[in-house]
Amino acid sequence: MANLYEIDNHLQYIISEIEESGGEVSDETLKELEITQEELNKKLTSYCQVIQVYKNKLEAAKAEKKRINDLQNVRKNVIERMKNYMLDAVQKYGYDGKSGNKIVELDTFKIYTTNKKAIAIDEERNEILRKCMISYIIDLTKNGILETGDEVDLTYLLEALNQFAISEYGEEFEQFTMADLKSSGIKIEVSSTLFDLFKDKGYLAKLIGDNLVNLTITDDTKTEDIKFYNAEAISIEQPGVTIAKEEINTSLTIK
Secondary structure: OOOOHOOOOOHHHHHHHHHHOOOOOHHHHHHHHHOOOOOOOHHHHHHHHHHHHHHHHHHHHHHHHHHHHHHHHHHHHHHHHHHHHHHHHHHHEEEOOOOOOEEEEOOEEEEEEEEEEEEEOOOOHHHHHHHHHHHHHHHHOOOOOOOOOOOHHHHHHHHHHHHHHHHHHOOOOOOHHHHHHHHHEEEEEOOOHHHHHHHHOEEEEEHHHHHHOEEEEEEEEOOOHHHHHHHHHHHHHOOOOEEEEEEEEEEEEEE
């Protein structure tokens, strides 16, 4: 196995210069690194030795990076665990603050809780909505019911979608709302050949139903959309969002 002592001194100098410059290579250095026929065997041997040495260095760097990352995660977990114990104690034994939080004052530290409202998306329910909608679109398209180009009656579609979901998940299944349809986002990536670009594919719903192209559909639901459409539904006295719930997240601050 090659080591640093076996590598030509001048080549070692060039490699060190490249490392110190962050990988930048001057035209002069590039010229020196070129291999002519006269020095073919010598330079190829030297370069093989360099590659072997730097492969070993690369593996050592990867191992060190993993060690540092593992150490970072361990220390982060220690902090989180200690803060969880502290949060529990402050909530139990702290005095009430003006904002309804809990406070403990020490000689050198002030510790208090902070309550923030947050939207927690029910990932399982949101995925069910997505799957039901896509399955329903495919079913409608195969039966020639869904035609593109005409306005779709979303109220009827929602009723039919809920019946579809109930048939899959049982009578006790909580029905989806119009606010859910507006809030649940998807990202659609289309994969096609250049040849297929010239075919008449119709709209996205028909693409899904006819399976004319390869589609990748992923979740793209945003909490700001959930907040907006939930508030909109409530303002017109309609059912709100069911694919997410508002939660109170309590965190700990140390000063």
